[in-house]
Amino acid sequence: MQRRNWKEYNDKLVRRGEVYISLDFLDSWDDELAKMNEGKVGGPFVYPQTFIYFSAFIYIAFLPYRQIEGFFRKLSEFIPKLKSADHSTLCKRLKKLDVNLPENLGRDIVVAVDSSGMKVTNRGEWIRNKWKIRKGWIKVHIAVDVKTKELLALC
DSSP states (O other): OOOOOHHHHHHHHHHHTOOOOOOGGGTTHHHHHHHHHTTOOSSOOSSOHHHHHHHHHHHHHTOOHHHHHHHHHHHHHHOTTOOOOOHHHHHHHHHTOOOOOOGGGOSOOOEEEEEEEEEOOOOOHHHHHHHTOOTTEEEEEEEEETTTOOEEEEO
């Protein structure tokens, strides 16, 4: 029987919670805006495209529009160079965002996602009811390719 390397195992668990957020777009904020607004007719852009991509990541991964506005307001208190965007501007710009995916994805897929509970202990219902213990189930999310029945994600 192999012994578990607890330091390595602990580091893997900690890394699961890490979110890699890069604020590199702040370095080129003014230069990018100058290029975007050069020769533009109408109102000038206030937020560079890289900031909008960053906002799209926050939107997809964590928060809805109004909460993103609050997130940027609070973040701009710590980073004076960052300008807080209002939720309606974010909504308009994110809807117009053109994301280019790599063409080597291979094929179009249709994904079916389901969430289900799975029993993890063999405790009886009587014990759970008597002691108000609700740790007998975990929630599982499953994503499957509809055509090939291939498992795409399990979390």
